[in-house]
Amino acid sequence: MPRRLVNLFLLACTATLIATGVVPWLLPETVALPLYTVHRISGVALLLALVWKYAIVRASLRRRLRSPHADHTLLVAVTASATLVFALASGVAWTTGLVSFDRPIPYSTLNLHVFAGALLLPLVLVHSLQRWERRPAFGRLVGRRAALRLFALGAATAVTAVALDLIDPLRRFSGSRHAGSFTGNEFPLTIWRFDTVPLIDAAAWRLVVSGSVAAPGALRLADLDRMPERELDAVIDCTGGWWSEQRWRGVSLSDVIAASAPTSSASRATVTSVTGHAWSFDLDEVGDVLLATHVGDEPLSAGHGYPLRLVAPGRRGFQWIKWVVRIEVS
Template sequence: MGPDGAPVPRRVTNALLLATLLALVLSGLLGWALPQGSAVSLFQLHRALGLALLVLIGWKTGIVLPSLRRRLGRDSSTYWGCIAASALLATVVLGLAWTLNIISFDLFWGYSPMNVHVALGIGLLPFVGWHAWIRRRPNRASAPVVSRRTALRLGVVALAGAAGWTAVEPLAGLWNAMRLPSGSKQAASFSANDYPAEIWLFDSVPSIEAETWRLRVGERQLTLDDLLRHPRREVQAVLDCTSGWWTEQVWSGVSLVEILNTYARVGHAVTVTSVTGHRIEFPLADVRNALLATHVGDEVLSPGHGYPVRLVVPGRRGYQWVKWVAEISVS
C-alpha cells in the first residue's frame, strides 16, 4: 500500500506489463536471429515470460474493471484500451494454444497463427508504452513505487511464470506436440518438394528461366551450368521456419565455401542476396557447411522452394535460407 492507503500503484503494473512485453519481443526476435544452438535458453525464457504475462493480465484486470465501468461510454480512450487488452490476451492465448498443440501451422490468408502471434506482440509495444506513459502520475513521483505488498506480488508473478512453464512443457509432450526448442512442429520430412512453401514477408515467387539466370560472385557472373560443374554435395539438414514448422530433408548442390574459394576474395562476412532483394549476412565461420542447393530429395527445387538455387545453412532459421539466390558478396 502507498503512504495514503491507496492500492498498489497502477504505474507499477503498467511498467511491468511493458517490461514483460518488451522482454518477450526481444527474446522472440533474438531467438529468430541467433544460431539455433545458442537460442534454446531464449525460447525457454520466452515461454516462462508468456505465462508471467498471463498472470499480469489477471492482475491488471482487477485494477481496471472498476474504473472501466465508470468511464465506458464517456471516454473514447477506453475503447482503444479494450482493443489493446483483447489483442494482448489473444497473443498469450495463441502462444499457449500453440505450445499445447491445440492449433497448428495451417495458413489463414497466407499467415500462420505464429505469424499473427508475432505481429500482435510487436504491434502492442507502442500501445502499452503509451498507456504506461499517460498513467504514470508524475505528481506522485515522491511516493514509493514498490511497497512490501507490491514486492510480494512481483514475486508471485515470477514464481507463477516459472511454475507455469515447468507444468506446460510436460503437458505439451503428453498432448503429442512434437516440437523443436523453437516451438516449431514437424511438417513432411523427407518428402522432397512436398513440404510447405512460404516466402519472406512481402516477397512473391519470381519466374526464373535457367538459361537467363546468373549468379554474381565478386566480379564473376556464373550460369547454372557453371555452378553445376563443381562437385556435388549432399547435406541432411532441418529447415526450421519462423511460421512454426520444421522439416528435415536431404539437400544437394554445391558447397558455398568452394564457390567463395574459387571466385571471391578472402573476407570475414558473406552476404547472400535473392532476386527479390531479400539478403542475409553471415559471419564466414557460420557458413562452413552451407550449400547452394539445386535439389531437395531426388527432385529439382520447385519455384516456390527457391528454384534454381537456394541457400541451405544448417543450424539457422528458415528465413536465413535465402531462396532464388542471385548474388554472393564477401566483406
C-alpha cells in the first residue's frame, strides 16, 4: 500500500473514532445508534490497517535514528503511537470481556479508553502537521492494487466486527455491560464530575421552578406527593460502561412544569443538581422524563440521588441528574 494512502486512511479512522466516541453521548439513543456502529467498525479497520503501518514505522525509525541530526518530531510520534496502542488495546479488551467497569481495577477501563482517545486528538493533529505528505497526489494514490487491498480490508473488518459483537450478547450497542436489573438501589453508584454524595435534609429541601413560567415556586416533597404518580421501567446506561434496567416511581417532569404555567415562548427546561451539574431538554422531549423519588419499592438512596433524581429514558446516565433542586424554564 502507498505510504501516504495508509497514513491518510489511519488519520481518517482516528478522526472518526474520536468523533463517534464522544458525540453519541450527547444524543438520544435512537439518533446515536448508527454512530456507535461506525465507532466499532472504524476501530476494527484501524487495528487491521496497522499491519501496513508497521512496515512504514519500522523503515522510518531506522532512517531517523541513523541520522546525525536530532529529530524532534519523534517525541510526539512515539507518544501518539503509545496512546493509540493503549486506546486500541483497552477497546479490544473491553469488547472481549477481559476488562469491565469494575475489574481489574475499581475504576472503569472504558473511562481510561475515553481519556486516551481525548489525548490522542491533539497528538494526532500535531503529528500530522509535522509530517504531512503532499506527494504523490491524492488522485494517484488509489490504483487497482490499492483498491483491492482496501476492499479486502473492508471485508475483514465486517467479519471481525460481527464476530466481536457475538462475544457478549448482553453488551449494549453503546458498549456498556449489564450490571444487574430490577434490584432497587443495588446497582452501581457513579457520580459525574467526581462530586461527593451530598447529605440532604428532606425537611429543608425544595425544588425551585423558575424562569419563563407564570407561577414560579418552591415545591416540597409533600407537594410532589400530591401530584399524579408515574411509574416506568427504564434503562440507565452510564458512560462508565455499565447499564441497568430499573422500575422508577415519581412525578412527570412535564407535570411539574405544567403546574408552573410556562409562557408561550418557553421551549427548554434546565434541570440542576445541588452539586451544580445540569442538563437542558427541549420541552417537546420531556413527555417521558420522570422526577423519581423511588427505585423499585425503595426510596432513592443518597448515592442514587435522594430525594429526587431525573430519569431520562434513551439518554446517557450523566444526563440523569441526581439531587435535583432547580428547574429553569427558558
